[in-house]
Amino acid sequence: MLTGLSLRLRVFLFFAALALGSDALIAGGLWFAATRADPAQPTAALMTGGIIAAFLVTGLVLAIWRLFDENVAKAIERLSSELRARTHGHVATGIDTAPARYLGDLAPAAGAVVSTLSSARDELDLTIAEQTRRLQEQTAQLSALLSDVQAGLILCSSAHRVVFYNGPAVGLLQGSGRPRLDRSVFDLLRKAPIQRTYQRLLDTEDNDAELLVSTTGCGRVIAAHMRLVSGALGIGSVPGYVLTLRDISADLRLHTERERLLSDMVGALRAPAAGLRALLDMAEDGRDNDPALAADIRREALDLTATVQDIAARHDAQEDTWWPMQDVRASHLIDALRGQLGDGGPTISAPTVFLRLHCDAFALVNLLAALIERVVDEGLAQAFTIDVTDDSPGALITIGWQGTPMAMDVLQAELDEPVRDSPLAVTGREILDFHNTDIWPERLPEGRAALVLPLREAERTTPINLAADKIAERPTVFDFDLLNRVPDGSKQGKRLRELTYVVFDTETTGLDPKGGDEIVQIAAVRLVNGKLVEGETLDQLVDPERPIPAASTKVHGIDDAMVKGAPKIDEVGARFHRICEHAVLIAHNAPFDLAFFHKQADRIGARFDHPVFDTVLLSAILFGQGETHTLDALADRFGIVIPEEARHTALGDTIATAEVFQRMIPMLEARGLDTFDAVLDAMQKNSRLMREMKARIG
Numbered sequence: 001m002l003t004g005l006s007l008r009l010r011v012f013l014f015f016a017a018l019a020l021g022s023d024a025l026i027a028g029g030l031w032f033a034a035t036r037a038d039p040a041q042p043t044a045a046l047m048t049g050g051i052i053a054a055f056l057v058t059g060l061v062l063a064i065w066r067l068f069d070e071n072v073a074k075a076i077e078r079l080s081s082e083l084r085a086r087t088h089g090h091v092a093t094g095i096d097t098a099p100a101r102y103l104g105d106l107a108p109a110a111g112a113v114v115s116t117l118s119s120a121r122d123e124l125d126l127t128i129a130e131q132t133r134r135l136q137e138q139t140a141q142l143s144a145l146l147s148d149v150q151a152g153l154i155l156c157s158s159a160h161r162v163v164f165y166n167g168p169a170v171g172l173l174q175g176s177g178r179p180r181l182d183r184s185v186f187d188l189l190r191k192a193p194i195q196r197t198y199q200r201l202l203d204t205e206d207n208d209a210e211l212l213v214s215t216t217g218c219g220r221v222i223a224a225h226m227r228l229v230s231g232a233l234g235i236g237s238v239p240g241y242v243l244t245l246r247d248i249s250a251d252l253r254l255h256t257e258r259e260r261l262l263s264d265m266v267g268a269l270r271a272p273a274a275g276l277r278a279l280l281d282m283a284e285d286g287r288d289n290d291p292a293l294a295a296d297i298r299r300e301a302l303d304l305t306a307t308v309q310d311i312a313a314r315h316d317a318q319e320d321t322w323w324p325m326q327d328v329r330a331s332h333l334i335d336a337l338r339g340q341l342g343d344g345g346p347t348i349s350a351p352t353v354f355l356r357l358h359c360d361a362f363a364l365v366n367l368l369a370a371l372i373e374r375v376v377d378e379g380l381a382q383a384f385t386i387d388v389t390d391d392s393p394g395a396l397i398t399i400g401w402q403g404t405p406m407a408m409d410v411l412q413a414e415l416d417e418p419v420r421d422s423p424l425a426v427t428g429r430e431i432l433d434f435h436n437t438d439i440w441p442e443r444l445p446e447g448r449a450a451l452v453l454p455l456r457e458a459e460r461t462t463p464i465n466l467a468a469d470k471i472a473e474r475p476t477v478f479d480f481d482l483l484n485r486v487p488d489g490s491k492q493g494k495r496l497r498e499l500t501y502v503v504f505d506t507e508t509t510g511l512d513p514k515g516g517d518e519i520v521q522i523a524a525v526r527l528v529n530g531k532l533v534e535g536e537t538l539d540q541l542v543d544p545e546r547p548i549p550a551a552s553t554k555v556h557g558i559d560d561a562m563v564k565g566a567p568k569i570d571e572v573g574a575r576f577h578r579i580c581e582h583a584v585l586i587a588h589n590a591p592f593d594l595a596f597f598h599k600q601a602d603r604i605g606a607r608f609d610h611p612v613f614d615t616v617l618l619s620a621i622l623f624g625q626g627e628t629h630t631l632d633a634l635a636d637r638f639g640i641v642i643p644e645e646a647r648h649t650a651l652g653d654t655i656a657t658a659e660v661f662q663r664m665i666p667m668l669e670a671r672g673l674d675t676f677d678a679v680l681d682a683m684q685k686n687s688r689l690m691r692e693m694k695a696r697i698g
Contacts, residue, residue: 014068021060029053074626079106081623083113084667085637152245155229156185157482158238160194164478172222172245173215177578180536181528182482182500185243187581189213189222197226198241212248223248328361329461330354330388330395336361337386340369346376350386355395357388358457363431366419370428371439371451372399374414375406380449395458398450405441405449415439477535479528491584491611491676496665499676501527501613502583503658504538504576505650506593507556509548513595518544519569520558522576523650525658526583530665532658538579539651541566556648573597573604580610584676588631588657590614611676615660617683622667625686631656638663 029049082095152169156162165179173179173188185194193213201209208227214220225244334350341348368386375381381401389396415428432438432453439453491499504524510517524538541558543566553559576597587593590612597608619629623637631653635642640659646652673679 011072014064014072018061018064021064022057025056025060026053028056076106077624078627081627084622084670085663152243154179154185154243154245155240155478156243157240160185160198161482163240163482164476166476169245172220172247179477180526180579181477181479181533183582189215189224189243194224194226194243201226201228201241202238221248222246325358325360327356327358329356330458333357333359333361333365334386334388336365337368337372340365341372346372346381347383348372348386349383350388353388354461355388355390355458356461357395357455359435359455360431363419363426363434367428367431368397368399368453370417370419371411371414374410375399375401375451378406378410380404380406390458390460391454393458394454394456397453397455399453400444400448400450402448405443406451408441411439411441411451477533479531479533481529494676495674496668496676496679497530500583501586501661502580503527503586503654503661504580504593505587505653505657506596507558507648507650508596509544509546509552511592513592513599516546517596518542518546519572519596520544520548520552520563521556521650522572523654524576524579525654526579527586527658527662530662532655532662536579537651538576540572540575542572543568556650569600570603570605573600574606577604577606577608580608583610585610585612586615586657586661587612588615588634588653588660590616611680613661613679614683615657615664617686618661618664618668618679620686621673621679621682622664622671631660634660 029052032049032052079095086095150168152172153164153166154162154169155164162179162181162183162185170178177187179185179188190213193211197209197211201207208225211224211226213222213224215222223246227242227244228239229242330353331350334348338348372384375384380403383401385398385400387396387398387400389398415432418425418427419431436456437454439451442450442452444450502524503526504522506519506523507521508517508519519542521541522538523540526533526536541563543563545568548558548560548563585594585608591614594608594612597604601607615631615634616629619627619634623629627633632642634640635656638660640656640663642652642656646655668674668679673682
């Protein structure tokens with residue numbers, strides 16, 4: 001009935017009820033005094049009646065205030081929070097008008113505003129999406145193309161901060177950690193060579209240069225090509241630069257081994273050869289019938305032969321490592337073979353195979369093409385099958401045809417000839433020697449024949465999914481807005497969107513870190529420029545070194561078998577600490593999670609003294625302390641869907657917390673809390689809630 005009244009009438013009725021109720025209670029007090037008054041002492045009865053009336057009026061005021069607070073004040077606060085969430089937090093769901101049912105037309109009007117705003121945003125989003133669709137497609141195509149580039153690529157700002165990197169760069173630098181957006185490239189590569197080369201390019205106005213640089217962790221030697229990018233892609237007029245990386249550690253090692261072999265060969269052969277020459281000179285002087293001299297000559301000849309055999313053995317053991325090899329998919333090798341034979345050449349059929357071969361693909365294709373053409377020239381076949389089969393740790397390449405096998409002398413004659421299109425006139429036998437392998441003819445069942453060539457190294461691969469939205473094996477990570485950011489170690493006064501955040505969550509054996517409970521899983525994601533960085537994610541099980549209670553397993557689904565063999569907290573904690581360098585930490589109920597890291601600081605070898613934003617406190621700032629601030633409540637308030645399988649998992653809760661914080665940023669900015677200092681001060685003012693959170697963990 002009351003919901004049909006106007007808001008002004010409802011407010012009037014509140015105060016009318018207060019006035020009438022007060023009048024009634026005062027009248028009742030006077031009546032009580034009149035009926036109980038002693039003519040000798042009328043004042044005592046009046047005082048008693050007045051006190052009773054005062055208490056009753058106070059109770060009435062409190063009751064009316066409670067109704068007003070619950071149905072008007074709190075309802076207005078809740079409605080304003082809902083409006084802010086939809087205005088600044090980009091929440092798409094409608095407003096729940098039930099708590100504001102006594103606010104007259106305010107709730108329906110707010111709902112209409114939100115509905116209109118949502119419709120306008122939908123139309124705008126459709127327009128923007130249509131206009132940017134082609135740009136997004138081109139960006140995705142460029143990202144996919146760059147992710148498949150074999151060379152490691154890192155784009156840095158003029159402040160030497162990482163702005164872009166691809167998958168091969170991650171592989172090249174894995175011994176030094178991994179590249180991360182907005183982190184110094186000097187965390188990965190030695191500082192001096194890069195700085196010197198960069199400064200030289202700036203001073204000489206050259207565009208590019210070659211340099212050698214080693215990694216900071218595993219000491220790999222990297223050949224890098226530095227090229228300056230446009231001045232528009234740097235800070236002010238100072239350009240950034242691209243590093244193209246190639247690991248030459250193996251090349252240097254092979255070069256060293258070959259030089260050592262040559263040096264050892266010269267040193268080992270010089271002395272016995274000189275001794276043998278001296279003995280032969282003595283024999284020429286007329287002592288050829290001396291038995292002792294003959295024995296000396298024989299001994300020196302045997303020593304020389306043994307030395308030569310030893311050097312030859314070392315040469316044979318290293319021969320296949322000296323020739324440049326690369327990894328190539330078997331399907332690509334077969335396609336190249338078809339192209340080499342040409343459209344009018346022999347027919348080639350091959351089953352689909354998922355193997356990656358370690359070989360000199362160019363030389364091998366030329367050799368296989370030459371052998372197939374020789375089979376055709378011998379009149380043995382015109383149609384062939386190419387089977388590449390797994391023969392761990394290597395593979396077997398079988399060229400099959402219907403007919404008789406190739407004669408061994410014909411095969412040997414072909415192998416002794418220089419292979420067609422070989423720039424160095426390399427023979428087939430030499431190509432086989434480079435791969436430390438051989439080839440032979442075989443007679444197969446059902447009147448078939450084949451040439452069989454084994455390769456020493458191969459590995460299984462997965463099918464290439466060209467329709468996949470992203471290439472998991474070789475991610476490309478970038479944010480070009482970082483090119484114009486001036487790095488500043490201090491967070492004081494920085495805007496929220498300029499900060500780098502690490503959002504994290506843990507799963508534990510229980511809720512009492514001081515009582516012996518430990519972490520069983522850590523998950524973390526990075527936010528840079530207010531955006532979630534794809535590919536920079538930590539999701540790691542941890543051996544708690546104690547049994548996991550069944551009650552905890554029911555919550556997060558992690559049991560003792562799952563953490564068996566997982567790394568311990570000292571290893572995972574140190575890795576997590578490296579991820580958190582120079583970042584603001586974000587967690588939901590952060591004191592609980594951080595308590596586990598603080599108690600293990602000595603084992604980890606680092607202390608987590610980073611600034612922290614707690615989404616519980618941020619929720620209290622935005623929605624008031626009277627609201628529910630659980631992660632599920634916040635996700636529901638912001639329209640964030642947490643998949644059922646991700647609930648109460650470290651990574652699922654981490655991603656949900658990151659999305660909640662991303663929605664909070666514009667809401668905080670709208671309230672004037674747009675800098676690090678302002679948000680920190682606002683959290684400190686929620687001291688009561690902060691004390692309650694800390695009290696829960698002792």
